[in-house]
Amino acid sequence: MLPAALLAFAFVFVFVPPYLTFDPDQARLQNLRRDIPWHYGFLVAHVIFGTVAMVTVPFQVWPRLRQRYPAVHRFMGRAYVFGGVIPSALTSLVIVPFAMGPVGNTIGALLWLAATLYGWRMARRRQYASHRRFMIYSFALCMQIIEGRVMVLTIPFIPGFEPSSMPLLLETASWIGIVLNLLAAQWYLEWSARRNRASLATAVPAR
Numbered sequence: 032m033l034p035a036a037l038l039a040f041a042f043v044f045v046f047v048p049p050y051l052t053f054d055p056d057q058a059r060l061q062n063l064r065r066d067i068p069w070h071y072g073f074l075v076a077h078v079i080f081g082t083v084a085m086v087t088v089p090f091q092v093w094p095r096l097r098q099r100y101p102a103v104h105r106f107m108g109r110a111y112v113f114g115g116v117i118p119s120a121l122t123s124l125v126i127v128p129f130a131m132g133p134v135g136n137t138i139g140a141l142l143w144l145a146a147t148l149y150g151w152r153m154a155r156r157r158q159y160a161s162h163r164r165f166m167i168y169s170f171a172l173c174m175q176i177i178e179g180r181v182m183v184l185t186i187p188f189i190p191g192f193e194p195s196s197m198p199l200l201l202e203t204a205s206w207i208g209i210v211l212n213l214l215a216a217q218w219y220l221e222w223s224a225r226r227n228r229a230s231l232a233t234a235v236p237a238r
């Protein structure tokens with residue numbers, strides 16, 4: 032989980048500060064709608080709540096923290112769900128009609144909300160295997176935004192890049208992030224289940 036945490040903190044360090052000035056001139060977004068005054072307000076709210084989600088989620092999926100400090104896991108979990116995912120996903124749905132790549136972003140936000148709320152509900156019902164599964168999907172959907180933003184920055188430097196193809200490329204970028212991260216999450220869940228089965232099979236039976 033260390034690489035994920037480093038990636039999350041690097042993303043926040045690079046992308047978030049311009050929005051903490053509350054000055055629309057500092058916004059990196061090319062398509063900021065100055066004719067719609069609330070666009071900037073919702074964007075800043077989305078970024079701040081997204082930051083809460085992104086800095087808490089690597090700790091949530093870190094097994095050692097969960098096992099050693101369950102109270103910290105519960106406290107950070109509530110911050111992740113109620114101070115991060117829910118407000119960040121809902122505000123992203125408000126600004127998504129102005130984004131390049133609106134379909135992928137809308138699906139990403141809805142999947143992120145659904146996986147997180149279901150994972151939270153499973154924890155409330157003490158169904159911890161399902162809770163872990165859906166929170167790993169939630170983690171994957173939170174982190175996919177990093178790939179999307181990195182692609183936004185790098186796509187214009189691809190040789191032969193046509194500015195008119197930007198909306199299609201950004202739509203593709205958000206789909207790639209969602210699909211790749213969900214596949215990685217599924218692979219991780221299956222790999223860890225196989226590893227647990229193997230260690231159970233080799234364990235010396237208790238007498």
Ligand code: HEM
Pocket residue numbers: 043046047058059060062077078081082084085119120123126127129130131136137139140143172173176180
């Ligand atoms: C599935 C989850 C998310 C969705 C669907 C989403 C969606 C969006 C959308 C639609 C925009 C506006 C893009 C545009 O108008 O071109 C945006 C901007 C932004 N989002 Fe998110 N977002 C998500 C999660 C996050 C998280 C977790 C963070 C963490 C800090 C974050 C940080 C940002 C930042 C910094 C911007 C401004 C981008 C820039 O300056 O280039 N987002 N997001």
